[in-house]
Each structure stands twice: as structure tokens, then as C-alpha cells.
Amino acid sequence: MADDGTIPVEPRVLSIQSHVVHGYVGNRSAVFPMQLLGLEVDVLNTVHFSNHTGYKKFRGERMTSEQLENVVAGLEENDLLHYTHLLTGYVGNPALLRAITNTLRKLRRQNPSSLYVCDPVMGDDGKLYVPPELGTSIIVSLSMLTFSHPCAVDIYRDEVLPLADIITPNQFECELLSGMTLTSDADAIAACRKLHALGPRIVVVSSFTPPEEPHRLWLYASQTVGQGLSNTFKMEVPRLPAYYSGTGDLFAALLLSWLTRHPSNLKVALETVVATVQAVMRRTNDAQSANRTFVRSYERTTTSFTPSYSYVGELKLIQSRRDIEFPTAAHQPEGAAALVAAGVTVVFLTDDKDDVVRYTLSSPDVILS
Structure with a gap:
């Protein structure tokens, strides 16, 4: 800390989310990219699992709110809560969510401008990620968006979001938090x-x-741009014929990282994030296709080999490190051509008419600035 009591100028992130021994979700997906992009990152794991829960089996432990508060108290006692950013992902425990809001308040006592990026990980494709301690009493109706039991959704909406600067929900999570069903641009x-x-x-x-x-x-x-107004845009991205766990965690971490470089240009930051995530997913998809070819060849010679999810399904983050460090983004001349070639479309929506297209990236000749 400087003599005048101010925090360090360099970005320093506290990342609170899940951890797995094998694979790339949660902090395993988020920390490496942020560090590659020059951020100091301290890690606090909300769970410690053998692998992510998409596998047929997993083992490990979940952190309690008391344990989190104890760790944060240790940081506080050593005057180590001088963070410029807080990033949170999967929490899975309402009490832990409240402990995280208490942690953020402590961070902002040290640095009132600490920026909070919240990825409200609750579910996807119409399904909640419900931890065992929440039981089975939660009933979700996508058409009515009703719940039979107070749960993490309420805490996110009522206690976490008022403290957050940036949130990155997927469609399902956005519907839960807003109480709306999304079917159009206007929605x-x-x-x-x-x-x-x-x-x-x-x-x-x-x-x-x-x-x-x-x-x-x-x-x-x-x-938001003040006086109750907001600028909104949308991007269409290629849909790969596969699903990879950890892409949302990667997305939020990259967004935090690139907004530190482009704090006043969300469009440029997101173009770079999308370009990077697409590169990682394409590399993962290519590796998966190659491994499937190997598996098919191997199976012709033996009946004792059973390919596992772990062999083909995890994000190829390490192999994509240059894509993370040196992304081809649409705000660069060569990047515009590359992103368009990959099938990405950017559409800007006007402030006053929700259904009017202002701008579309549709050819390599268009440069976004």
C-alpha cells in the first residue's frame, strides 16, 4: 500500500468460485486466462471436487459460509483485502452467497471503487444446479417462473445484484432473475x-x-449511460455441435480482463472475449474430433478400451494460451475479417426503438472502433 493509504494501481482480482482437480470449470477455467492477461489473481474455492458434476460420479467438499468468513478474516488481519476486482461464479449455497456479499463490503471499505463481476451460476437449459443442501423443495416453472422455497435466486436478485457492477447470466439465469421469458429482442x-x-x-x-x-x-x-438510458447490442456467434463445461466461467473471466484494458468500451472488450472463447472452443472441438477418430481406430483392434468423457471433453485452455494472450478481435482490421469469416454478426440496437437495427457487422470491410 502506498504512503497515502491508496491501493496498488495494478489490477488485483479475488476470484471466488468452484475448483476441480481434473478439468477446467470454475477457478480452473478462470484464473489461468486472467493471469495470462497480466492480472494478479487470488483464489478462494467454494467447492473442491475431483471433477465437475457433469461426470457420472464426483467426490469432494463444499465450503461453508463460516469457512469462507474465516479465510477472509485472515486476509483482513494481514491487511490483504486491497483488491481492485471481485469475480464470483458457482457458489451453490445461499449462506455462502451472503458471506460473499459481506466480503465485498469489506473490500469496498478498503477500496470503494472495487469492481464486482458476478456470474450468477444457477442453471442452464431450463435446469437449476441444485446442491444437496437445498433439498428437493425448489419447484421451477419456466412459464410462470415460480418457486416453492426461498433460494439462491432470491438472494442473487435481492442482495447480490444491488452490489454488482457487471453480471453475465445465460438466458435461463436472466429469465430467473428478471422474472421474464425471453423470446425476442424486445424481451x-x-x-x-x-x-x-x-x-x-x-x-x-x-x-x-x-x-x-x-x-x-x-x-x-x-x-447504462445515465438518466435511465442504456445502450444495447447483440452478437450472433457460431453454435458448435457440442457443449463444453467451463465456457461461462471463461467468458466472465475474459470480460473482466479485457474491461481492465478497455474500461469505457464494452463493445471492443466483448468482441475480444467472443473471439477468444470461439478460438478455445474450436480448438477443443477439433481435439475432440481427432480423439474420436483415434478411439474408433483403437476400438477396431481391441474391445478392452472404453473412452471416457475426460479423454475428449475438457476445454483445451493450455493449448489455447496464444489465443488468450493474442486474440484476433473485431476492432482490428485483420480481426474483423477473421470474426466475420467465423460467422460472427454484431447488431446494435437503438436506445429509443427496441426493434430497430442500428449497425451490422456483415463483411470483412467493416472495421469496428
């Missing part, structure tokens, strides 16, 4: 505005699939 913009009203100045809906076009995937981003 997405209205949901973003409802979430702005709860606190966050930046809302990024990291995935949206129109019900009438299940093969398409969109991203929506909205940023």
Missing part, C-alpha cells in the same frame, strides 16, 4: 433494463437461443 432488452434497475450497470446475457430458431445463438449486452 431481452426489457430484461436487461429490469436487471439494471436492480443495480448492475453492465448486463451481458451470454447466450440466447430464439425459440423459433434453435440453431442460432446470440449474446446481448447492455450498459
